[in-house]
Amino acid sequence: MSSVVTAKDLSLTFATSDGPVHALSEVNLEIEKGEFVSFIGPSGCGKTTFLRTIADLEDLTSGTLEINGMSAREARQARAYGYVFQAAALYPWRTIEKNIALPLEIMGYSKPERDKRIERTLDLVNLSGFAKKHPWQLSGGMQQRASIARALAFDADLLLMDEPFGALDEIVRDHLNEELLKLWRRTEKTICFVTHSIPEAVYLSTKIVVMSPRPGRVTDVIASTLPDERPLDIRETPEFLAIAARVREGLRAGHSYEE
Ligand SMILES: Nc1ncnc2c1ncn2[C@@H]1O[C@H](COP(=O)(O)OP(=O)(O)OP(=O)(O)O)[C@@H](O)[C@H]1O
Numbered sequence: 120m121s122s123v124v125t126a127k128d129l130s131l132t133f134a135t136s137d138g139p140v141h142a143l144s145e146v147n148l149e150i151e152k153g154e155f156v157s158f159i160g161p162s163g164c165g166k167t168t169f170l171r172t173i174a175d176l177e178d179l180t181s182g183t184l185e186i187n188g189m190s191a192r193e194a195r196q197a198r199a200y201g202y203v204f205q206a207a208a209l210y211p212w213r214t215i216e217k218n219i220a221l222p223l224e225i226m227g228y229s230k231p232e233r234d235k236r237i238e239r240t241l242d243l244v245n246l247s248g249f250a251k252k253h254p255w256q257l258s259g260g261m262q263q264r265a266s267i268a269r270a271l272a273f274d275a276d277l278l279l280m281d282e283p284f285g286a287l288d289e290i291v292r293d294h295l296n297e298e299l300l301k302l303w304r305r306t307e308k309t310i311c312f313v314t315h316s317i318p319e320a321v322y323l324s325t326k327i328v329v330m331s332p333r334p335g336r337v338t339d340v341i342a343s344t345l346p347d348e349r350p351l352d353i354r355e356t357p358e359f360l361a362i363a364a365r366v367r368e369g370l371r372a373g374h375s376y377e378e
Contacts, residue, residue: 123277123309124150124173128182130334131168141334142168145182148328148337152276155303155310157320158328159366160373165335166313170279173311174202186277198226200277201270205285207262209254209269215241216250219269226273240268243302260284260291264298271306280312284319293351296322300349317370318354321345321362329366331373339369 131143142165150156158166171177172184175191186194194200209218216237223233241247244264254262263283270278284292296319303310314320320327321343329339344358353359 121152122149122185123152123154123187124148124311125185126169126182127184129169129172129179129184130181131165131172131177132180143172143179144334144336146335146337148340150309150311150326152309153307154325155300155312155323156326156328157312157314157324158330159314159317159320160330160335160370161332162315164330164332164373166330167281168335170202170281170311170313173277174200174279198273198275200275200279201273203263203267203270203278203280203283205282207254207259207266209262209265211254214251214253215246215257215265215268218254218265219272222269223272236272236274237268240271241265243271243306244268245298258291259287260295263287263295267299267302271308276309278308278310280310282313282315285315292319297351299323304347317363317366320366321359322349322351322354327362327366329369329373336373338373339365341365341369 126146126148129143129146133140133142146169158169160166168177172179173186173191175195184191186199189197219237219240220233223236237250241250244267246261246264246268249257249261257265284295287295300323312323325343327341328337330336331338341362343362345353
C-alpha cells in the first residue's frame, strides 16, 4: 500500500493578538491509499485545522507533512484532492452543473471535458436529472451531494470532507452515509472525514483517529474490524458497539467530552 498522507510530529500554532494558540501538537499519522479515515474529537481540537493543513490552507509550525510524497503546496498545485465543506457552499445564482463546472473552468478544462465530468460525477452522487436546477430547488441533502460531486469532478484520489453532513437531520444523514460508503467503494478514493458523531465515524471508517482537546493530539487510532459491506443495521451488532465504546473511551481519556 502506498501512503497518501504522512504527518510526522506535525505541530501548528496560530499567532493571535491574545498570544499563541496551539491548535495541533506533534501529530503523527499515516493514511494509506484507499482508506476511509474519520477524525473525531471535541470542538476546537484541531480537526478542521488538520484538514486545512493538508489542503495547504494553513502552514504547519514544525514537523513534516507529505501528500502523495509531495509537500502540501505541491499537492495543491497538482490538484491532489477535492474539498467538501461543512455547508454545501454552492453559488445560488449558478445551476448545479455550472457550480460543478466552476473549478473545472478555472483549471482550464475544455467544454466537452467539463460536460463529461459533470455528467459522470452527478451520476456518482445520484443527481442525474438535476443539472439544470438551482441549489435552492434542491433539499439540504441533495445540495451536499452536489458539493461532493463538485469535489469529485477533478478526479483527485484524495477527498477531504469537513463535517459534510453535520447540519442534516438523522434520516438524511443515514442515507448519505450509505451513499458515501458506496461511492467510496466504487471510486476507491482515499477519504479524510471530520465528524462529531461516534456512530457516523464507526459506520464509515476503515480507521478512526481520536483527538484530544487543544492542543490537538492524536490519542488513539482505531482500525475498524467491520467488513467493507455495511448495511445500516450493522450499527446494532456487538462488533460495531465495541468499536464505538473504544472511541468513546478514547474521547473520555483525552478529556471531558460533553455533547
Ligand atoms: N486562523 C486562526 N487563528 C487563530 N486561532 C485559530 C484559527 N483557526 C483555528 N483556530 C483555533 O485553533 C483551534 C482548532 O480549531 P479547529 O477549527 O481546527 O477545531 P475543530 O476540531 O475543527 O473544531 P470544531 O469541531 O468545533 O469544528 C481552536 O481553538 C480555534 O479557535
